[in-house]
Amino acid sequence: QLLLQESGPGLVKPSETLSLTCNVSDGSISRSIYYWGWIRQSPGKGLEWLGTVNSIGTSYYTPSLKSRVSISVDPSQSQFSLRLTSVTAADTAVYYCARLTGDAAFDSWGQGTLVTVSS
């Protein structure tokens, strides 16, 4: 069974860069049929898709963050990463990594990691 595990700092200062990594337990990260994505959830609020990318570098990002967000995949390490630059308090959220299948659904999710933006 696929397991996804997020890792990274839980506290980031305003204006700095948020960086998170998601470890993928099986070899499916190398299969181009799958996309790998990040979704966040602000405290007490709903879900926001940030972006998805596959192993050959095809990527899609939400326009509201497009200039600040990037996702990269490293099949050799079986992991993918999120970078969000110039963060503010509004970026405080639980960040989830997830796998997007060929049926266009997120079928596996990490447990989520809370990132707080504060000085």
Next chain:
Amino acid sequence: DIEMTQSPSSLSVSIGDRVTITCRASQSISKYLNWYQQKPGRAPNLLVYGTFTLQSGVPSRFSGSGSGTDFTLTISSLQPEDLATYYCQQTFTTPYTFGQGTKLEIK
């Protein structure tokens, strides 16, 4: 962006009830509608994808229907473990967007 609107936002239910949650898209999304269940402190869990198809391991009391802009998630007989928040999501086009959620609470 395609806006997804769920109704109701919350619902008081009893065990054994038939529960229906509605999701409306601001434009046609064909069949690209997914449903997720989220319990407090947990990640969302995929229930239904492509409007109708039950994810492996999901109980058959869950079902999805609809097309175009109007979609429904039905729980035929609510069980205690179904108390959670439910989200719809469209994957017809990016940015993929979610509904605001429907929270099921005990009456």
